[in-house]
Amino acid sequence: MADVVRETDPQGDLKRLTQSVYNNSRIHDKQLAQKKDVWTKSLSLIKDQLDSQIYSAWIKPLSLSRIELDLLGERAIVEITAPNKFCHEHVKQNYGHIIANTLADVTGSNNIVLRFKVATSPLAPSISSALSKNSKKVTSILERKKKRAYLVKDSSNLNPKYHFGNFVVGACNQFAHAVSMRVSENLGSNYNPLFIYGGVGLGKTHLANAIGNTSRAAGKKVLVISSETFVNELISSLRSNKMQEFKDRFRSLDLLIIDDIQFIIGKERTQEEFFHTFNALHNRHSQIVITSDKVPQDLTGLEERLQTRFSSGISADLQAPDFETRVAILIKKSEAQGFSLPDDVARLLAEKIDSNVRELEGALNRLHAYSSLHNTQIGIELAEEAIRSIIPERTREITTELIQKTVAEKYNLSIKDLIGKRRTQHIIYPRQIAMYLCRRLTTCSYPEIGGLFGGRDHSTVIHANKVIVEKLNNDIPLKKDIESLEKRLKG
């Protein structure tokens, strides 16, 4: 190919073409290397989480056929190939969550879309069925042994990754950690319910699952469920006339963990059902653990009787970690992943990334990926580079809270006014603007936005959005206001 080019243009084009061929093959090689690296790393982490026989029987035969990371590394589509249909189904059902969680850790992406497929050249039926039988045999032996059962997916829905052993304690979370330990050792005692609250990525889900995993290992019946899933399951039980089963499922538990309770705001039927579930569990001294982004009193739109119930046990907050804790978390996470992080690099990351642990983890994963991709040691320079790709991402993160705060400030209102019940024009208008911005700049759905604005119905948000969109066509001052608000929000 190069020869042809040399004939037509010995100077410029050849240089450009070879450069582009070189670049393309480099990109290709790089992608291949990256894919291989992601998978190798994931396998070693999955291996740590599973019984070695389970790992060899089910996980080792898998291969990673495709991985597509979007530009920001937020979403990754991963395709896994299984050697046969039986393996495909078994893995998907039983280990899908472990694989997805691990891939999330390794790629630093918080949204993993996992797809499974069966190898294209299927094995002859006899071999394949022999394999299946063999795998079945392995499983039945394992089941008889009942080895470390909690590592196999079960109905508890717990994330095995989160336990007390890998939770770093600092001033920011000492109390929450101590209470959680206490609760896990003694379910249904005085600390019931335990209400854990704090900002995004500060360890609420981690702590709640740690309580669950400890209790489960002690033979307790545990269920962790996000309040969103609770809503969905309630709706589908209502629809299919299976309310009794729904009730029974919750009410026989020793420990119920509801993660991110804030999503039941504005959903009256769910709150009603949850109230009864709560009482039933509480009466039989089953433990309830709730996580939330706010204290019960600040959960506007939550029924008062639930607020009262939630405040009746003990509340513990999680604060953003201080510098020393951030360093300790980085060191612990890198050790867990099997690589060593030089002190100066840990300090640099901890200095630059101070808002939440999830971001800190993301930076660490990215740094590790950079170093294996470029085949270089982790050092300050590489860290600077990895951080550069994180920081702009953070400034892009616009939350509904930030929108409410910014809009309230601009129009001299309090947030309470903005999300409250009053319907005077000088409040309605900014409220509609804020709803419009939430819809435009965040990924929240209409019902979620309604919930965040004092538990309003989604139709109110749809209406607000429509009003602003229509006005924007010819209302120049409004257009200017929105532009300046967006500019401020994008920081």
Ligand code: ADP
């Ligand atoms: P939240 O539920 O509060 O949004 P998570 O529990 O999901 O936050 O935590 C985000 C990530 O940060 C998780 O991977 C978790 O393991 C990690 N993390 C948070 N706090 C700690 C801590 N104190 N020690 C170790 N890891 C932590």
Ligand code: MG
């Ligand atoms: Mg969480």
